[in-house]
Amino acid sequence: MKKALEGIRVLDLTHIEAGPAGTVLLALLGAEVIKVERPETGDEGRWLLSEKQGFDAYYFLNLNANKKSITLNLASEKGKEIVKELVKKVDVIAENFACGTMDKLGLSFKVLREINPKLICASITGFGSYGTHRDYPSLDFIAQAMGGGMSFTGYPDRPPLRYGPTIGDCGSGITWVIGILAALIQRSVTGKGQEVELSMQDAMVNFLRALYTVHFSSGKPLERLGNKGGGMAAPWSSYETEDGYIVVCCLFDHQWGNLLKLLKREDLIGDPRFETSMKRAGYADDVIDPMIEEWTRKRTKKEAMDEFFKAGVPAGIVMDTGDLLVDTHLKERQMFVELEHPQRGTFPFIGSPIKLSDSPVELKRSPQLGEHNEEIYSSLLGYSLEKIAGLKEEGVI
Numbered sequence: 001m002k003k004a005l006e007g008i009r010v011l012d013l014t015h016i017e018a019g020p021a022g023t024v025l026l027a028l029l030g031a032e033v034i035k036v037e038r039p040e041t042g043d044e045g046r047w048l049l050s051e052k053q054g055f056d057a058y059y060f061l062n063l064n065a066n067k068k069s070i071t072l073n074l075a076s077e078k079g080k081e082i083v084k085e086l087v088k089k090v091d092v093i094a095e096n097f098a099c100g101t102m103d104k105l106g107l108s109f110k111v112l113r114e115i116n117p118k119l120i121c122a123s124i125t126g127f128g129s130y131g132t133h134r135d136y137p138s139l140d141f142i143a144q145a146m147g148g149g150m151s152f153t154g155y156p157d158r159p160p161l162r163y164g165p166t167i168g169d170c171g172s173g174i175t176w177v178i179g180i181l182a183a184l185i186q187r188s189v190t191g192k193g194q195e196v197e198l199s200m201q202d203a204m205v206n207f208l209r210a211l212y213t214v215h216f217s218s219g220k221p222l223e224r225l226g227n228k229g230g231g232m233a234a235p236w237s238s239y240e241t242e243d244g245y246i247v248v249c250c251l252f253d254h255q256w257g258n259l260l261k262l263l264k265r266e267d268l269i270g271d272p273r274f275e276t277s278m279k280r281a282g283y284a285d286d287v288i289d290p291m292i293e294e295w296t297r298k299r300t301k302k303e304a305m306d307e308f309f310k311a312g313v314p315a316g317i318v319m320d321t322g323d324l325l326v327d328t329h330l331k332e333r334q335m336f337v338e339l340e341h342p343q344r345g346t347f348p349f350i351g352s353p354i355k356l357s358d359s360p361v362e363l364k365r366s367p368q369l370g371e372h373n374e375e376i377y378s379s380l381l382g383y384s385l386e387k388i389a390g391l392k393e394e395g396v397i
Contacts, residue, residue: 003030004359008184010092011083012036012067013074015043017140017166018124018200019096020063021173026092026180027066028352028361034090034376035064035367036083039071039397042369055343061366062350065339069367070376071397074105078396082381083107087116089380092180096124099134109195119193120183124176128199138200143168147204149211152222160224172203233277234284235259238318239293241301245318248292248308251277255313262311263295339365373397 008031012023020043027033037043043060050057073079084107087093093112095102102108102123109121123129126138144150144162154161176198183196214222214232227247229236238245250256253276260268273287274280280288296304301317308315319327325348330336339349352361377383377397391397 001359003362004356005029005031006359008032008092009090010034010094011086011090013093013095013097014124015096016045016048017059017063017169018172018176019094020045021170022124022176022180023094023173024063024065024067025174025177025352025354028363029354029356030359030361031092033067034086034372035067035069036072036074037069037369039073039370039392039395042069042071046369056341056366056368058344058347061341061344061347064366065349066362066364067367068372068376069370070373071370073396074107076396078391078394080106082396084112084115085381087112087119090116091118091184092120092122094122094180098137099125099127099129113193117192118187120180120187120196121193122176122180122183122196122198124172124198124200126200128202129197131199133201138168140166140168143172143200143204146201148208149204152211152224154224155226156224158224167207168200168204171207172198172200175203175206228284229277229281232281234280234282235288235292236281237284237289239289239296239304241296241299241304244301244320246296246301246304246308246315247318248313248315250280250313253277256280258312259292262307262313263291265291337363339363341365342368370397 005026008026010023010026010031010033012019012033012035014020014023014035015037023033023035035043037046041047043064045060045063046056047053048057049059072082074083112119112121125134126143127133127136138146141162144167145160147168149167150160150162152160153163176196179196179198183194187193211222227237228234229249233249233251235248235250238247248259250259256274256277257269260266268274272279273283299307305315305317317323324330325336333355334351335353336348337351338346340346349363349365351363354361373392374385374388377388377391378385383391388397
């Protein structure tokens with residue numbers, strides 16, 4: 001069955017995480033993603049977090065599935081010329097180098113669109129190509145800090161806390177892909193390519209759309225409140241169980257009533273202290289949270305979640321990475337599948353979060369370094385095996 005992005009070819013110059021987190025989604029959806037890596041060493045992500053010397057890291061495997069790998073020295077003159085040849089054959093060129101790197105290489109959008117007017121040039125940088133901080137470097141942690149959300153994550157008596165997931169990198173990559181897809185759709189109408197620029201800081205600020213409601217309402221920056229509902233709702237926190245934690249979120253009055261019936265505290269129904277969600281928030285620490293936790297501590301997290309569900313109370317287990325791997329629901333949804341890798345053997349791979357009815361995702365392992373050199377250089381550029389061997393001997397590929 002034809003894949004959603006079949007026929008779209010991406011020249012992927014990205015490395016580490018923010019860029020690969022985006023291009024892997026394009027690859028999962030059926031685009032031919034050609035990953036360009038440095039000869040000999042490849043993408044730093046291959047070895048940066050590997051626990052075995054010489055083995056591709058699990059970090060790399062999960063971010064580069066369904067891609068093809070070629071090696072190419074972009075610092076060499078021949079390497080730059082080969083990029084220009086490849087650009088004639090692709091729809092998108094994607095990179096997450098430091099701001100200005102493509103200009104220094106002589107591979108700016110202005111240069112490349114002269115070669116291929118339909119080309120979409122997509123870039124991720126920390127702060128974008130213009131603005132006061134354009135030249136500042138960024139990593140996931142920095143993006144989280146400068147994107148605003150970290151300032152109100154954590155507890156009030158502790159320093160600001162970063163998110164657990166690498167939202168600065170992966171969140172930026174996912175947002176970036178929306179721009180790439182929009183540019184592809186527009187090109188189908190205009191016939192012209194364009195630049196797609198994403199700043200990691202911009203992506204993080206975009207995630208604050210709903211939360212700025214609190215700032216605009218109060219006129220004050222959001223504060224660290226741990227798991228509390230920010231004075232807007234209660235119960236809205238995490239609660240200890242026999243074997244872990246569970247979160248309970250009651251935003252509406254009928255949910256509060258359902259909770260009281262489950263806890264056999266019907267005597268509190270109609271109590272004026274708990275008439276509205278905001279009123280309840282004022283009694284969370286002293287009354288509501290202790291009452292709930294007394295109940296949850298007598299049950300496992302799964303037992304508690306099932307009982308909350310049956311009672312009509314929104315709740316969810318705090319699942320750790322081990323819980324997720326064995327979760328039957330996620331297995332049914334193919335969010336964890338077994339793939340075979342030449343080095344790693346069989347290993348669990350994170351599947352596609354996007355489910356398309358007419359073009360289901362087919363998962364393939366990440367490529368080994370330069371695995372597709374002969375295929376790409378011969379089929380796309382018409383190079384002979386002798387020429388490919390010569391370029392390798394020169395250190396160009």
